[in-house]
Amino acid sequence: MPESTHPQETVTLTIDGREVIVPPGTTILQAAESMGNRIPHYCYHPGLSAPAQCRLCLVEVEGAPKLQPSCVTQVRDGQVVHTTSAKATAMRQGVLEFYLANHPLDCPICDQSGECKLQDYVHAEGRKHGRSREPKRVFGRDDFGGDVLFYGDRCVMCTRCVRFMNEVAQDPRLTVVERGNRSVIDTFFEDGVEGSPYAGNIVDICPVGALVSKDFLHKARAWDLDHTPSVCPNCSQGCNIDLHVRDNRVQRLKPRANPEVNGHWMCDYGRHRYEWINRDDRLRRPLYREGGDTVPGEWGTVLSELLERLEETRPIRAVASPFASTEELATLRRVVDALGGGEILFRSPEADDEIPLPGFPQLARRRDLSPNRRAAELLGMKRVGDAEGRGGLESLADYTGTLIVLGDALADMDEGFGSHAALYLYLGSHPSPAATKADVVLPIPTFAEQEGTFINVEERVQRFWPGLLPPEQARPAWMPLGAILARLGAGELPATAAEAFLAAAELMPELMGLRYETIGTRGAILNEPVLVTAP
Amino acid sequence: MAATVKVMRRPDPGKTSYIRATLKGMALTFKHMVNPDKVTLQYPEEQPDLSPRWRGTHRMEVHADGRPKCVACGLCPTVCPANCIRLVGGEDDQGNRYPIVYEIDEFRCIFCGMCQEVCPVEAIHVGVHFENAEYTRERFVYDLDRLMEQDHPTTLLWDPSDPRSE
Secondary structure: OOOOOOOOOEEEEOOOOEEEEEEOOOOOHHHHOOOOOOOOOOOOOOOOOOOOOOOOOOEOOOOOOOOEOOOOEEOOOOOOOEOOOHHHHHHHHHHHHHHHHHOOOHHHOOOOOOOOHHHHHHHOOOOOOOOOOOOOOOOEEEEEOOOEHHHHHHHHOOHHHHHHHHHHHHOEEEEEEOHHHOOEEEEOOOOOOOOOOOHHHHHHHHHOOOEEOOOOOOOHHHOOOOEEEEOOOOOOOOOEEEEEEEEEEEEEEOOEEEOOOOOOOHHHHOOOOHHHHHOOOOOOOOOOEEEEEEOOOOOHHHHHHHHHHOOOOOOEEEEEEOOOOHHHHHHHHHHHHOOOOEEEOOOOOOOOOOOOOOOOOOOOOOOOOOHHHHHHHHOOOOOOOOEEEEOOOHOOOOOEEEEEEEOOOOOOOOOOOOOOOOOOEEEEOOHHHHHHHOHHHHHHHHOOHEEEEEEEOOOEEEEEEOOOOOOOOOOHHHHHHHHHHHHHHOOOOOOOOHHHHHHHHHHHHHHHHHHHHHHOOOOOOOOOOOOOOOO | OOOOOOOOEEEEEEEEOOOOHHHHHHHHHHHHHOOOOOOOOOOOOOOOOOOOOOEEEEOOOOOOOOOOOOOOOOOHHOOOOOOOOEEEEEOOOOOOOEEEEEEOOOOOOEEEEEEEHHHHOEEEEEOOOOOOOOOOHHHHOOOHHHHHOOOOOOOOOOOOOOOOOO
């Protein structure tokens, strides 16, 4: 091959008989992955350094005297790599047999079972029976503090957890002690990873069942869980997450890789705030006031009565929630505008400080603890109240016009709130004392039960998908609000969340040109040129 | 199309004798009374001989200290084609994984025996047993205590001397 003085733009190599073209500097493992060939590995993780110590990703490279660790070997032009040759396969089988020499094989009681890389690799390529006759060494389990439990016997010494704490969390609390087959991960002090705000990630990156979550311990089997892509609602960072759902209940939240938002990580603050989604005290049916009490009704009758009462002209004001989707907030804005225009207030909790992740500077637990505050602000809504998300609504206590409350639970308001309003419409997912004074209560789903978008702190609009079934007759707020709009002749009733988003874009120039398809699972930055293709 | 009707002639009751037919019938009855190869079983005084591979209602094996052998691994509810097993796992005071709730709806069960086949700790078995009558439907959902109380023999899902039925 003639020597070129210019740096090469691409490298062409052959992996298992197929040619692949990748940029220079790529490792063989990444090149293979780009063509769908996942080479088994433990110690390599795309978010961490690669120490090449698990010896499982060794592949045969023609011309090299020994097998090469594919996670650190960079590609060369004309390289010929075999990942499934007899030599490579025999090596993997041998390495896996060593891994099992001390592994307790307690898959039936192991929480990782079903999503365990050791299980997968041994099932695919391991020996049918182990040949080790020596007694296995036993460590038992160790409480690492926080949410983390360590089963030393299951560990494969990939040291991903140690490297995560050193490199990404930059809070070195774990290390390897002892040598040889007695080596084990351990903490320096009694409190372990307690208090380290990102320590939950070591459970995610552990390829086996050595590090497990106390919260999830024995709760569900991995194969029973449905995974729905979503966005973490616990701060304005908008970490991409997967809802892991079983029996229509969220069992745990796991980070979903998005290199531009959260990498592979999420904070423990967000990870453990999901129980409210599973609350059973929900608004299930539309309620309307008959005499002194609110009674359950049907959507059709409740809505038509509501529309009749809305036709009288009155001043209108509204309270929104920064936990509602962009579609819901924008439709509320349109309804308020169509009814003569009025102020929309929202309240949102704030933390004292940000909790950054030093090794991944884009990610932090933001001060702002609501997922969609940016959308509310872009829609001209005004934040009131304190950092707890309380107060600020005193001016509405004796308000006599039309009052619409969307999403805000009004937990701090007394029961008289809104009792002077000529028409008090409450759209919420959970019952609250203040909502009982409403003339009409419409049940709406939580973010986990509907499709929609959040706009995060860096003005990235991100989609979430429904992972749960909403309770009985709960419908996304853009549906009844859209029906009101249609009745007022101020717009059409959107049939889907995608249509509601397009209608929202008419109101928010920042969203122009964006569609659900273009946002996809990675999100899209507002005010950035987007490639608009003809429909 | 016109239907074709075949007219059967009835024997005339006044001209027909039934004595011959009656005697034939009685002869058969007496023959069965003295037949040594009779098939009638005097249940419940006599119990039927069930095959060792008979798959009846379940039973849970217990350890010597009375704990269930089940480790709540979740394989039986996963493999169950009738979806009749409800399992909620947990941890006991000794740190062992065990079933907090283990229920089998015997009405829904199709007695395929796959729960027994899949069990990694040989805890759940289908039994050589068939007398399951109850007064209420609810009693057919066997909970963990009831499954542990069962004492009928468990099934050999296959013949140990011929595991592949060859």
